[in-house]
Structure formats: C-alpha cells, structure tokens
Amino acid sequence: MIFAKIDVTFPRHYRVLDVRVESDRIPAEAAGRMARAAALGVWTAALCYTREHMLDGFCPLGALRDFAIDPVIDELVAQGLLARAEHEGRQGVVILNYAKHNETKAEIARRMQADRTRKCLRTDSGRIPRSESESESESESESETDHQELIAHFAAVFERLKGVKPVIGAKGGAGAKRLLKGRTLAEAKAIVDRALSDPWWLDKNPDLAAIAGKINAFIGRRVSSGGGSLVPLQPPAGTWRRADGPK
Numbered sequence: 001m002i003f004a005k006i007d008v009t010f011p012r013h014y015r016v017l018d019v020r021v022e023s024d025r026i027p028a029e030a031a032g033r034m035a036r037a038a039a040l041g042v043w044t045a046a047l048c049y050t051r052e053h054m055l056d057g058f059c060p061l062g063a064l065r066d067f068a069i070d071p072v073i074d075e076l077v078a079q080g081l082l083a084r085a086e087h088e089g090r091q092g093v094v095i096l097n098y099a100k101h102n103e104t105k106a107e108i109a110r111r112m113q114a115d116r117t118r119k120c121l122r123t124d125s126g127r128i129p130r131s132e133s134e135s136e137s138e139s140e141s142e143s144e145t146d147h148q149e150l151i152a153h154f155a156a157v158f159e160r161l162k163g164v165k166p167v168i169g170a171k172g173g174a175g176a177k178r179l180l181k182g183r184t185l186a187e188a189k190a191i192v193d194r195a196l197s198d199p200w201w202l203d204k205n206p207d208l209a210a211i212a213g214k215i216n217a218f219i220g221r222r223v224s225s226g227g228g229s230l231v232p233l234q235p236p237a238g239t240w241r242r243a244d245g246p247k
Helices: 028-052 070-078 105-121 132-162 170-180 185-196 199-203 208-213
Strands: 058-060 082-087 090-095 222-224 230-232
Touching (some): 028 058, 058 082, 070 090, 132 185, 170 185
Antiparallel strands (some): 058 090
16 A cells, blocks of 8 residues: 655645635535535545656646546646646646655655665565555654654754753654655754754754754755765755646
8 A cells, every 4th residue: 555645734725725616506605615625636636646656746637537627627726736747748737845745756766775675684585575555664664763863863962062952842843854854864964963063053042943944055065974974965856847838
C-alpha cells in the first residue's frame, strides 16, 4: 500500500474556501459548498494518482475524467491550487508545492536504493525483500528518529554556545521536519551548525522554526556538519514542465 500526505488544515485553506462555481439551478450558498466539496475531491484524486505513479505532482486530465468537470478544474487553477501542465505529451495539471509534503521520484529512488544497500550488508541473505509500503513504514520510523536526533543536536549545540537550554515547542518540532524535508540528517545538522555559528543569529536566540524559515541562506553552500566533513546542500527539483495553457 502506498500513501500520500496531505496537510490536515487543507480543507480550511483560504484558496479552497474561495472556490466558486456558478449554477443557475442551485442557490448560491449551496452551490459554493458543492463546488468546494468537488474541488477537494478532484484535488485529492490528483494527489493519489501522482503519488501512485511517482509523477512529482503531475496528473493527466484523463485520470480525472471520472471525478472532475471542466469548471471545477478551471476554478482550482484560478485559485492557485493546480496549474495546467504537460508531461511526456499528455495534457494535465500539476499540484503546486507537491514536494513540500510528499517525496519526489528522485527522493523515493534514493530511499529505495538506501534500503537495498542496507539489505546487501545484512548477513541474512535469504530474507524476502519488502514491498514499497513496508519500506515506507520503516522510512517513517527512521524519519522520526532523524527528527528527534536533529532536535537533540540543536539543543546540544545551543546549550554549548549559549550556556542555557533552548525551549523547543511545537513550532521547533515543525521546523526540524522542514529542515529534514528532502535532506539527510547530516545535511540538516549542517544547516543548524551554520546558523548557530553566526554570532548575529546566535544573539537572537534562534529556534529551529526560525532557522527553517531562513533556510535559503544556507542552501547551495558547502558547510561543516560538526564532525569536520563537508556536506553539499541541494533542494529537490520536480520533473514536470508548465504548459502554455488549457487545450
């Protein structure tokens, strides 16, 4: 079983709440509710399709024909939730900011390769390879471990430099997850080390959320990971291209 991720606040996002589709037969208030429900369904169907086929946010229009009518898709595009795009000659839409919550094809390939490498190092050569869903479950467990390790690393470095323990709340935990998105633990630690090594930043008592909010200041440079090794930091990139417009 393969899973896609969706922000639990998405149904209340202002872009969703602004969805409107005109109808002469339905009262305006009811039409608005139906349009928003349809928009949520179409957007979710596109999310499921693109994750299943690892298309980095792209979904062909043909995959939505059982769920969507043109006015709903047009409204999702107008509200900035989808964009018209094409992939390998197929017209479709792409979910904007898809990689913010879901793995790209390249990230999945790296994770699967890492799983295969670990299996090769095991002495139990007769073990049956696991499915992608089983691998994802292990990956989620490892991600939680990385998340806790990054928080512990930040706390240790902060206390060493400032002489006091930092307060890490829900915002700090969310910041740690953002720092780890599409990056290894070593790369995320390198970002934290670089931020805290800056006297100006350190004087402002930055938390993980603040560091994640200024992450572009540390991307694309080679920085010390704390152990002396240099870690190149690069953000993930999608594979689809924007179409000129609906056809």
